[in-house]
Structure formats: structure tokens, C-alpha cells
Amino acid sequence: MLKVRENRRELSSRIEIARMAVGGSFAVLAIAYWYVQIVQGGHYFDLSENNRIRSVKLTAPRGYVLDRKGSVLVENEPAYSLQLYRRESKSLESSVEFAVRLLGLPEDQVRARVARGRRYPEFVPIPIAENLTLEEVAEVEARAPEHPEFAVSISQRRLYKRGGSAAHVLGYLAEATPDQIRASANEYRMGDWMGQKGIESSYEKLLSGTNGEKRVIVDSHAREIAEESRIESRPGQNLFLTLDRDLQEIAEESFADKVGSAVALDPKTGQILALVSSPSYDPNWFTRRVTSEEWSGLLNDENKPLQNRAIQNMYSPGSVFKIFLAYGALALNEVDPNARVFCPGYATFYGRTFHCHRKGGHGWVDLRNAIKLSCDVYFYNLGRRLGVDRISEIAHAFGFGEPTGLDLAHEKAGLVPSEEWARTKRGARWYPSETISLAIGQGPLLMTPLQVARAVSALIEGGRLPTPHLFLASQDPKTGVRLRYDSPPKKSLAIDPTRLSIVKNGMWAVVNEPGGTAFGSRVPGIEAGGKTGTVQVVGRESVVRAGADRHLLEDHAWFTAFAPIDDPKIVVVVFVEHGGHGSAAAAPIARRLLARYFGIPLPPAPGEPGFQRASSRPATAPPARKAVSP
Amino acid sequence: MMRRVFPIPRRLDLIVLGCGISLAVLGILFVSSTTEGGRFSGLATRQTIWVLVGLGAMFAAVLFDYRVLLKFSFVIYCVTLIPLVYLLFFGQRIANVKSWIRVGSFQFQPAELTKVATALLLAYLFESSDETRMKLATVAKVGTIVMIPFLLVFLQPDAGLAATFLPLLGMALFFGGLPARAWIALVLAIALLAGIGWFVLADYQKARIGTFLNPEADVLGSGYQVRQSKIAVGSGGFAGKGFRSGTQSQLRFLPVQHTDFILAVIAEEWGFLGVCLVLALFAGLLLRAMSLARVARDRGGVFLILAICSMLFFSVVVNASMMIGLLPTTGIPLPLVSYGGSSVATSFLGIGLILAVEYRRFANA
Structure with missing residues (x-):
């Protein structure tokens, strides 16, 4: 006990020493700060005022x-x-x-x-x-x-x-x-x-x-x-x-001053090989000083050059839709491909007369020939059999009505009608006669050219719906490390290969058989398939009334093609606004794309000097169909 | 009965508590001064949360019987060493050192807790050994207890944080009663080793050691931080440029102004008066705590207070010297004031232990 007290006293005195040391240290610190802040304060104040430090951005x-x-x-x-x-x-x-x-x-x-x-x-x-x-x-x-x-x-x-x-x-x-x-x-x-x-x-x-x-x-x-x-x-x-510069430039060159868009993609991977929207603008222009007049000039241009027509403009598919309907009906086992329908040039449903685009009619046609000839009467009948909701289901299976998932912003979803849509969104019930015109791609059915390209890919690949994309790879400039894009295709409507070949064969005939709607667009040496489409802008009556600029009353032209037929490597979709018939305005552009893609020198195209007409089809624009309205 | 378990709060030492809380409030104020509106905004809120966490830990430490802690101090010490070993092998590098453990968006430096645990173990050691002149065996024990966490942190490598363990060694040797002859021998040995090292090592080796000890030194160019910090302190003058008006700090010339260099910000914005306030608060806290140590009930309590005081004192003096270039920058924060959750929270835990010793001075156990 005594010893502890002894220790405690010594410890106490050490603590006293330490306290003095602590107090002394703080005093020394205070003096040091006094020296820096008071004695040298003016000097440092000047330094802080003249501290001309600049931050310079090192732009990556x-x-x-x-x-x-x-x-x-x-x-x-x-x-x-x-x-x-x-x-x-x-x-x-x-x-x-x-x-x-x-x-x-x-x-x-x-x-x-x-x-x-x-x-x-x-x-x-x-x-x-x-x-x-x-x-x-x-x-x-x-x-x-x-x-x-x-x-x-x-x-x-x-x-x-x-x-x-x-x-x-x-x-x-x-x-x-x-x-x-x-x-x-x-x-x-x-x-x-x-x-x-x-x-x-x-x-x-x-x-x-x-x-x-x-x-x-x-x-x-x-x-x-x-x-x-x-x-x-x-x-x-x-x-x-994923773009191919050659293909892109050929497509742009082919458009010249036409208004429209074109998409070329690899149907297996969804890689976009070319994507054109015409007219275009020069992006260099934004990196220079832009005046507000220039800016508003670009915004107010009636051709809307800033708009990406391939993904932001929605159009009726017209006859292009027939191939999806044919595929869907086959996949759902709703049609016998060999059964023939007689086309007298018109048909009557629900008390109304619907015309075929060929006034004289196509006679007896089966599914393959209906595609080849784009016979409206055949598809009127098929459409009536399926009904609007079946058609809607088929359209959704091909990815219509939703954005494709392309890696560009502001993509439009399009529109696929159904009975429910008519009742809830449109506020007017669906009329059976609307189903008839829906079957040939008319009516409230809207899609972007890219959606069509994706759907054609799914069709020829037997129902594998790819995600279109532009990103191929990225590379770090320092390390060289590469990143790649990977997105497996989605499953869509599956089909029996022999049935699929009927549709593909019909599309082959469109391009390769006399009488096919795009027979003139054959590229020698390539086994391609295709389908034309023509979308009426306004009824014939308004044409007469409008009178003004006849060009704006021309039909819109669609053409889609793929090649080679057995193992497709490329799908092309071309849309020309007010271009007239699909085969005349859109198909030649697609033809040049295919020729360039496969490296085949092209003989003169329709309209170019030296072109020999091989088809017996009259070259005049097809008669406008009667506008279908409920 | 209740009174004995929870003695009345009258015994809470208000000087120590008041100084500690004042310093923390100053810290929050200046963290917000330098970080609001910038890349770091929201740090003041975080700091406030950590101060509250620290106050919670402090009151818990007061209410809990520190004698129990002393009894289990060896276990606590070992447990707090585990994360250090873990970090050494699996730690993620943050600011080039592997001393942080991440929980969600909060980071924690486990070494801060180890400091408190080491203080407890040393106090427990001196509780039972009360020789007037320290024996060699005791010196060896003290050395081992301090050097294990020191080396673990040093290898992270965080020399600054590791250095904060060293005052424990000095404290133990001084208050434990190392004979005068031993002190002389110790000083001579250190000087000799340093001298030999200086002559034996080649220049590039010295430089390498320098970079190892302070990896950030060259990133910003030599002397940049010290020069800017001196300008900040000096230009503050007597009364400062006013809160939030420091050109040096507000312009962000200082690289880590809200952490290690917060005293320079206070010096610039509140001048010499601000510095004196901070120094006075620390001096008040330490001197009062040491006088509490003198009257503590048992040796364990005495040494516990002294150990915690030694660490606080060391950090304050080194940090304050750094600001005006008296010592090289080592990355030691100003306790309680600098931004940093683990540092603030464990500083309060330490203050809690000081208060706990005083709290139970007359309790019967």
C-alpha cells in the first residue's frame, strides 16, 4: 500500500512536468502563428492577392x-x-x-x-x-x-x-x-x-x-x-x-434530292450497314459559330433535314405488309398455301367494293403468286379470315408497335391497331371493312423503315427478331482494349422451314420472274428476294381539288429486298416520299445497294440510258385505290 | 442500487466535454465553409452525423465501467487488429493507401479504433505493474503492444496514421518511469541509427524511402501544399478575412482544405484570434484531462487518460506545425476538427474514456 503511494507521488510529479510541457508547446505554437500571421502577415497577404493561379483545362x-x-x-x-x-x-x-x-x-x-x-x-x-x-x-x-x-x-x-x-x-x-x-x-x-x-x-x-x-x-x-x-x-x-461507308455513300448518292430513307442491315446480327435519311444536313455546321437565322432556317425547312426519317417518321407499310401477313397466316396454320383465290380485279366485302391494283384481275392465284403479283384480292380474303386481332398479333410478333431498341435516341414506336385500340384510344369502334384494307397495309397501321427492315430480317430468318444496332466495337486509344456489342435476337413467331420457303420464294419471284412487281430490279448474279409497296397519300378526289404541287400528291414508294435467298447476308429497305410506285422509285436504290454490297458492276438502271425494258408490265403508275374509310 | 450502477451525472467533467464539443462544432462550421456549393457539398452534414455518432460512443463509454474494458483490453486489442491484417491483404486502395473499410457510402479507418484499444491495453499493463523504475521486460511488452499496430498501418502504407501510434510509446516510457540512463541510451541509439542510415543509403534510396513514406508528395509538385498553406495562414493576419471569405481556401488552392488543412482555413478566415481559440480549446481539454489523471482512482485510469491525451496532443501539435511548415506534411488530421468520420468518432470515444475515469472516481467497485 505504501509502495503504491510512493509511486503515485512520482507519477503525479511526472504528470505535472508533462502538463507544463503541453502548456509550453501550445505557447510555442501560438508564438509561431503570431510570427507568421502578425509579423509576416502583410507579406503573405500580398502573396495571396497576387496568387495568379490559373486553371487550364486539358481537354481529353x-x-x-x-x-x-x-x-x-x-x-x-x-x-x-x-x-x-x-x-x-x-x-x-x-x-x-x-x-x-x-x-x-x-x-x-x-x-x-x-x-x-x-x-x-x-x-x-x-x-x-x-x-x-x-x-x-x-x-x-x-x-x-x-x-x-x-x-x-x-x-x-x-x-x-x-x-x-x-x-x-x-x-x-x-x-x-x-x-x-x-x-x-x-x-x-x-x-x-x-x-x-x-x-x-x-x-x-x-x-x-x-x-x-x-x-x-x-x-x-x-x-x-x-x-x-x-x-x-x-x-x-x-x-x-457497323456502318459500311461505301454502302452508305452509294445509298446517299442514289437518293440525290429525293426525300426518304434507306436502311441496310445484317439480318442475323442486326448490324446496320447503312442508314440514310434524305435530305441531310452538315453536322460540321454546329461546331462553328451558328447564327440564329441559320438555326431557324434549318428548323423551318419543310423537308425537315434534322429529322431521322428511318426511325422517326412513321408510314403505312402498304403492300410490304402482305409478306408479314402471309408468314403469320402460315405460321399460325390459318392458310393453305396451295389453295387458290380467283381475282377478278375487285372483291366485295360487307357491301363495299374493294379494288385490286390490277384492274383486269390476276385470275387464279395461290399464296406464292399473290406475293409475287402483290394481289390485293387474295390478301383481302386472307385478312377477313384472320380478323383484326390476329393481324395485330402477327404485327406485334414482327416487332411493330414498339421501338426496335436501336442505339439512337428518339425512335418512334409506330402503331398497330386492334379492336381494343379502336375502342379505347381512338374512341370509335373498329369496322370490319377496316380489316380488309388493313390486310394490304392501309389504314391506321404505321411503322418506321427501320422496323420494316428488322421485321424482314425476322421473316427470312424464320422468326429470330434481331436488335438493330450501330455499335460494332470501341477501342481505347491507349490500351487498345476493345469492347464489343452483344445482343442475342429475340424469339418471334416460329415457322416450319418448308412453309417459310414459300414466302421467300414468292419474294424471289417479285424480283426474278416476269410479272413480279419489281422484275426490273434484278441484279444479275444475285439471288435476291423483295417486295414493293405503294402508299397512297390522298384520295384521287383531293388530288383534283388540290391541284397545286402535283409532286406532293404522288404516292410514297416502299421497297424491301434481301440476298442471297438461301443464306441472307443483307436486308435493304428503301422508302421514297412521293416517289410514285415502289418499283420505280425505291427499288433502283435498293438494287444499287445490293450490287455494291456483292461487288457486282451494275448494268444501266431503269431511267438510265441503255435500259431495255424486260417486263411486259405497263410502266404507267398504277391506278390509285379507292381510299378506304370507315 | 440504481445510483451505484449509474452514478449521478454531476461527476461529468464539463471542461473536457465543453472543449471537445466546441472543437467539433468549429470543425463542422469550417467544413461547411470550404465545401458548400462545390464538388464536396454535403460533407458538413456527414461530419455532423459522425459527430453525433461520436457523442453516442462517448456517452456509452462514460456509462460503461472502464474497468471492465481494461480487464478485457487484450481481447479488444486483438479483435481490432483483425481488420488491419485483413486490409493489408485484401484492402482496396483509397488515395493510394489500404486503410479504409467501406460500408455503403461511408468509409471507416479501423486503425482509429485500434488506437483506442492500444491505449486500453497499455493502461491495463500499467495497472498491474507498478515498479518505480521500469524493468526491461515491461519495456519489451510496451514496445510490442505499440509496434504491432504501428507496423500493420505502416505497411498499408500510411506513414502518417502509423506515426500517431508513436506517442503511446513515448507516454508509456515517460510515465512508466524509464530510468534517465535508458533515455540517454535511447536517444543516442536513434540518432546513431539515423546518422548511419543517412551515410549508408544512396540518394536514390533515400528518395525512394521518401516517396514510400509520402506518396503524394510529388504529385502536386514539391512544397506546393506547404507554400499555399503558409500563404493562407499568413494572409489571415490578426482577425482574418471573415468567415467564408478566405481567398486561398475559397479558391481551393489548398488541396485537402477540409481535412488535413482545416486549421489553415480557420487561420485565413478567422486570423490569429481563430488559431488562438483552437489552441486554447485543445490546451484546456488536455491540461484539464491531465489534472483529472492525477486524481484518478486507480493506476489503470491514470494511464488510460494519459494515453489518450498523448495521442491527441501529438496530432494537434504535428498538424498545427504542418500548416506553417515547421514539419513536413504527413497527412495527420486535426483531431475533432478535420473532416473525417472515423477520426472524429474515435476522438470522442477517447474523450468518453477520459470522462469515464473521472465519472467513477468515487464509485465503489
């Missing part, structure tokens, strides 16, 4: 976009932009004045930018203008002594090498809007570029990489005297698209 090079064979579609080129470090400005007024005079920009635009830049720390520059000319760059540098607050930064500008080619697939780059900046949780800053449409937008994350930043100290003449820190940028991934 955006990934290139290449086609499936590695040909570059989109790359970058250097561009100069003007930055303002507002902390170094003697007076913001004179800075704004300088920028306005130098660049000839509207004053309120410059002011608005300066105002928006206040959200960021002072050493982060405010982007004032992009794409300076070399003269403007020289001027900024010459005036550095008076205006050290301005800096010219070399950034990278997106270059769409082929101008308007594949513009709707590629999309474009533009400055991120305030809404987009907010949505990105400040990942993007004012003046940052962002993919706005097309794959530039879909794969923004992949393409953009990560920007770096360096912090530098500059002297009063804006010269960099030291680098304080640096975070390197990580370049964006290079993106390989």
Missing part, C-alpha cells in the same frame, strides 16, 4: 468514329478559343468591350457568358468564344500587356469528314446547354461540348473521355512561370460503327 481528345472497315468518319482538328480569367481583369467593362470589338460578337452575349461564369472559382476561365481566326488570335496576343486576363486556348474541334454523309447516325456536337449542365451534376461546365444527337449523344460517355486540368502560376503579363499541379486527361474511346 474525343474518340474518333470509324466505319466497320476502319475508315474514319469523324475526327478532330485544332481550334482556338478565347478564355477570360476574370480575377486578372482590371475592369470587367473594358474586358467585355475588348472582346466585343475584337470578335464582333453581340455585347449581351458576351455579358451573359461572363455572368454565367461567375458560378465557378475565379481562377477557372470563362469561355468567351470558340473558333477564333488566326488574325484574332494574333490580336489577343498582341494586346496581352493591356489585357492579360484573356488567353487563347487550343482546343479540338469535331470534324465530320464526310460532311452530311450519315449525319443522322453520327449526330453532332454542340455546347452543353444550361439544362444539360445541371443534369450532369456539374460534370460538364459552361463551354464544354456535348454530343447532341445520334451516336455522338448515345455514346457520349465512351467518346468524351475525361478532361484533365493543370494549374499554373502566371506573371502580370499572363506568362506562365510555373506549373503547380497537373491531372492528365484520359482520351475518349474510338468507336467503330
Whole structure:
């Protein structure tokens, strides 16, 4: 007990010593801080005032976009932009004045930018203008002594090498809007570029990489005297698209000034080989300075060049729909392919007369020939047998009425009618006579050209519905690591191969047998199948009444083709607005695509000099069908 | 009966408690000053949550009999070593070191808890050995107890965090009564080893050791942090530039201003007065706690308080010296004030143990 007390006393004295040491240490610290803050305070205050640190963005090079064979579609080129470090400005007024005079920009635009830049720390520059000319760059540098607050930064500008080619697939780059900046949780800053449409937008994350930043100290003449820190940028991934540049350009060339769209894809994988929407626009145009007149000019163009017609415009399929109906009826065992129907050129259902497109009639036709000749009467009968809901079921099985899942935004779903749809959505009940016209692809049935291409793929592949896509692979420019796309096709209506061959044979006959609706579009050496479609724009009566621009009253033309017949490698869908008959307007474009795809030199096409008509069919536009209305 | 189990709260030491809470509130205030509206916004809320967690742990520690903790201190010590061993092999690197355990969006540094456990075990050791002059066996035990967690953390590699175990060693040797001759021998031996090392090692080896000890040193360029922090502190002057008005801190020149460099922010925005306030609060806490140690009921309690004080003292002095370039930057946060959940929570746990010793001074057990 005594010993413990002894120890305790010694321990107590040690604690006293320690307390003094602790108190002494704090006193020493306080003196040290007093020295730094009071004695040297003025010196450090000046230093903090002159701490001219600038944050300089190290822009990550955006990934290139290449086609499936590695040909570059989109790359970058250097561009100069003007930055303002507002902390170094003697007076913001004179800075704004300088920028306005130098660049000839509207004053309120410059002011608005300066105002928006206040959200960021002072050493982060405010982007004032992009794409300076070399003269403007020289001027900024010459005036550095008076205006050290301005800096010219070399950034990278997106270059769409082929101008308007594949513009709707590629999309474009533009400055991120305030809404987009907010949505990105400040990942993007004012003046940052962002993919706005097309794959530039879909794969923004992949393409953009990560920007770096360096912090530098500059002297009063804006010269960099030291680098304080640096975070390197990580370049964006290079993106390989499924597109085939040759095919894409042939398709665009074939459209010339026609309005419409075309899709070519691999029916097994869903890889898109070409996707055209005509007219197009030049995406380069968005990376330069755009005036509001130019912008509204593009928006108000009545041909809507910004719209991607292949996925955003919905049309009636017309006779193209017959092949899906034929397939569906066979798969559901609703039709005997050998049973023949007599076509006198018209048929009467529910007290109404429905015409066939061939006035004189086709005589006795079976399923194969009904496809070959596109006999309306045969399909009127088939449609009546199936009924609207069966037809609707078949259409859904081919993916109509839902987006295809393409890796581009804003894809339309289309419309597939049914009795329930008529009752709940349309508010007027479904009339049986509507089913008759539905059977030949008329009425409230709407689809995009891409949906048709996907459905044709499913048809010729016996019911495997692929997901169309543009992403082939991406490649990290540093590591070379590649990413690939993988999406198995969905199961659709399965069919017995012998029955499938009846439909395919009918489509073969369309192109290859005299009397087929697209007999003139045969490409020698390729066993292709196809189907035409013609969609009436307005009834004949309104044509007479409208009178004005006859072109706008022309029918829309569809053509779809696939080849080779036994093991299809490519499906093509072409749609020409106001093109007239499918075989005349759309089929030649598809024909050129197939010829290019298989590398076959093409003999002159219809309309070109030297063309010999092989078909006995009259070349005049088919008589307009009577508009079917409930 | 109830009174004996839960002695009346009159014995809660309000000076220690008040200083601790004031420091934590200052911390939340300045974490919000530097992080609101930026990339880190929301950290002040997190810090508040951690302070509340820490206060909970503190009151739990007060109510729980620390003598029971001392009795089981060896088990506690071993249990807290397990995550350190785990981290060494399976830890994910965060900021280049494997010292964090992640639970959801919260991260925790288990080494912080190990510090408290080590303090408990040392206190338990001195509870039973009361020799006036420390025996070699005791020195060896103390060394082993401290060096095991030190090495585990050092290998993560987090030299700064590992260094915070060293004051425990100094505390134990000083208060345990290491003879004067032994002290002289110890100092000479360390100086000799360092000297020999300096001559034997080649320059590139020294540089390598330097990078190993402080991997971030070169990322931002040598001396950047210290220079910027000195400018921040110095430019604050006597009364500071005003809350949230520090150009250095608000402009984010300081790289980790809400964690390790928070004192520089206080110094810039509240000036010398702010620094004095912080130093006074720490001095008040430590001096009061040490005087509580003098009157503690048992040796275990004395050493428990001293151990916790030694760690707090070390961190404060090293951190405050770092700000003005008196010591190289090592990544030691300012206890209770710097942003960092595990540090704040375990600091409060430590304060809870100090209060617990005082709380049971007259209790019969």
C-alpha cells in the first residue's frame, strides 16, 4: 500500500512536468502563428492577392468514329478559343468591350457568358468564344500587356469528314446547354461540348473521355512561370460503327434530292450497314459559330433535314405488309398455301367494293403468286379470315408497335391497331371493312423503315427478331482494349422451314420472274428476294381539288429486298416520299445497294440510258385505290 | 442500487466535454465553409452525423465501467487488429493507401479504433505493474503492444496514421518511469541509427524511402501544399478575412482544405484570434484531462487518460506545425476538427474514456 503511494507521488510529479510541457508547446505554437500571421502577415497577404493561379483545362481528345472497315468518319482538328480569367481583369467593362470589338460578337452575349461564369472559382476561365481566326488570335496576343486576363486556348474541334454523309447516325456536337449542365451534376461546365444527337449523344460517355486540368502560376503579363499541379486527361474511346461507308455513300448518292430513307442491315446480327435519311444536313455546321437565322432556317425547312426519317417518321407499310401477313397466316396454320383465290380485279366485302391494283384481275392465284403479283384480292380474303386481332398479333410478333431498341435516341414506336385500340384510344369502334384494307397495309397501321427492315430480317430468318444496332466495337486509344456489342435476337413467331420457303420464294419471284412487281430490279448474279409497296397519300378526289404541287400528291414508294435467298447476308429497305410506285422509285436504290454490297458492276438502271425494258408490265403508275374509310 | 450502477451525472467533467464539443462544432462550421456549393457539398452534414455518432460512443463509454474494458483490453486489442491484417491483404486502395473499410457510402479507418484499444491495453499493463523504475521486460511488452499496430498501418502504407501510434510509446516510457540512463541510451541509439542510415543509403534510396513514406508528395509538385498553406495562414493576419471569405481556401488552392488543412482555413478566415481559440480549446481539454489523471482512482485510469491525451496532443501539435511548415506534411488530421468520420468518432470515444475515469472516481467497485 505504501509502495503504491510512493509511486503515485512520482507519477503525479511526472504528470505535472508533462502538463507544463503541453502548456509550453501550445505557447510555442501560438508564438509561431503570431510570427507568421502578425509579423509576416502583410507579406503573405500580398502573396495571396497576387496568387495568379490559373486553371487550364486539358481537354481529353474525343474518340474518333470509324466505319466497320476502319475508315474514319469523324475526327478532330485544332481550334482556338478565347478564355477570360476574370480575377486578372482590371475592369470587367473594358474586358467585355475588348472582346466585343475584337470578335464582333453581340455585347449581351458576351455579358451573359461572363455572368454565367461567375458560378465557378475565379481562377477557372470563362469561355468567351470558340473558333477564333488566326488574325484574332494574333490580336489577343498582341494586346496581352493591356489585357492579360484573356488567353487563347487550343482546343479540338469535331470534324465530320464526310460532311452530311450519315449525319443522322453520327449526330453532332454542340455546347452543353444550361439544362444539360445541371443534369450532369456539374460534370460538364459552361463551354464544354456535348454530343447532341445520334451516336455522338448515345455514346457520349465512351467518346468524351475525361478532361484533365493543370494549374499554373502566371506573371502580370499572363506568362506562365510555373506549373503547380497537373491531372492528365484520359482520351475518349474510338468507336467503330457497323456502318459500311461505301454502302452508305452509294445509298446517299442514289437518293440525290429525293426525300426518304434507306436502311441496310445484317439480318442475323442486326448490324446496320447503312442508314440514310434524305435530305441531310452538315453536322460540321454546329461546331462553328451558328447564327440564329441559320438555326431557324434549318428548323423551318419543310423537308425537315434534322429529322431521322428511318426511325422517326412513321408510314403505312402498304403492300410490304402482305409478306408479314402471309408468314403469320402460315405460321399460325390459318392458310393453305396451295389453295387458290380467283381475282377478278375487285372483291366485295360487307357491301363495299374493294379494288385490286390490277384492274383486269390476276385470275387464279395461290399464296406464292399473290406475293409475287402483290394481289390485293387474295390478301383481302386472307385478312377477313384472320380478323383484326390476329393481324395485330402477327404485327406485334414482327416487332411493330414498339421501338426496335436501336442505339439512337428518339425512335418512334409506330402503331398497330386492334379492336381494343379502336375502342379505347381512338374512341370509335373498329369496322370490319377496316380489316380488309388493313390486310394490304392501309389504314391506321404505321411503322418506321427501320422496323420494316428488322421485321424482314425476322421473316427470312424464320422468326429470330434481331436488335438493330450501330455499335460494332470501341477501342481505347491507349490500351487498345476493345469492347464489343452483344445482343442475342429475340424469339418471334416460329415457322416450319418448308412453309417459310414459300414466302421467300414468292419474294424471289417479285424480283426474278416476269410479272413480279419489281422484275426490273434484278441484279444479275444475285439471288435476291423483295417486295414493293405503294402508299397512297390522298384520295384521287383531293388530288383534283388540290391541284397545286402535283409532286406532293404522288404516292410514297416502299421497297424491301434481301440476298442471297438461301443464306441472307443483307436486308435493304428503301422508302421514297412521293416517289410514285415502289418499283420505280425505291427499288433502283435498293438494287444499287445490293450490287455494291456483292461487288457486282451494275448494268444501266431503269431511267438510265441503255435500259431495255424486260417486263411486259405497263410502266404507267398504277391506278390509285379507292381510299378506304370507315 | 440504481445510483451505484449509474452514478449521478454531476461527476461529468464539463471542461473536457465543453472543449471537445466546441472543437467539433468549429470543425463542422469550417467544413461547411470550404465545401458548400462545390464538388464536396454535403460533407458538413456527414461530419455532423459522425459527430453525433461520436457523442453516442462517448456517452456509452462514460456509462460503461472502464474497468471492465481494461480487464478485457487484450481481447479488444486483438479483435481490432483483425481488420488491419485483413486490409493489408485484401484492402482496396483509397488515395493510394489500404486503410479504409467501406460500408455503403461511408468509409471507416479501423486503425482509429485500434488506437483506442492500444491505449486500453497499455493502461491495463500499467495497472498491474507498478515498479518505480521500469524493468526491461515491461519495456519489451510496451514496445510490442505499440509496434504491432504501428507496423500493420505502416505497411498499408500510411506513414502518417502509423506515426500517431508513436506517442503511446513515448507516454508509456515517460510515465512508466524509464530510468534517465535508458533515455540517454535511447536517444543516442536513434540518432546513431539515423546518422548511419543517412551515410549508408544512396540518394536514390533515400528518395525512394521518401516517396514510400509520402506518396503524394510529388504529385502536386514539391512544397506546393506547404507554400499555399503558409500563404493562407499568413494572409489571415490578426482577425482574418471573415468567415467564408478566405481567398486561398475559397479558391481551393489548398488541396485537402477540409481535412488535413482545416486549421489553415480557420487561420485565413478567422486570423490569429481563430488559431488562438483552437489552441486554447485543445490546451484546456488536455491540461484539464491531465489534472483529472492525477486524481484518478486507480493506476489503470491514470494511464488510460494519459494515453489518450498523448495521442491527441501529438496530432494537434504535428498538424498545427504542418500548416506553417515547421514539419513536413504527413497527412495527420486535426483531431475533432478535420473532416473525417472515423477520426472524429474515435476522438470522442477517447474523450468518453477520459470522462469515464473521472465519472467513477468515487464509485465503489
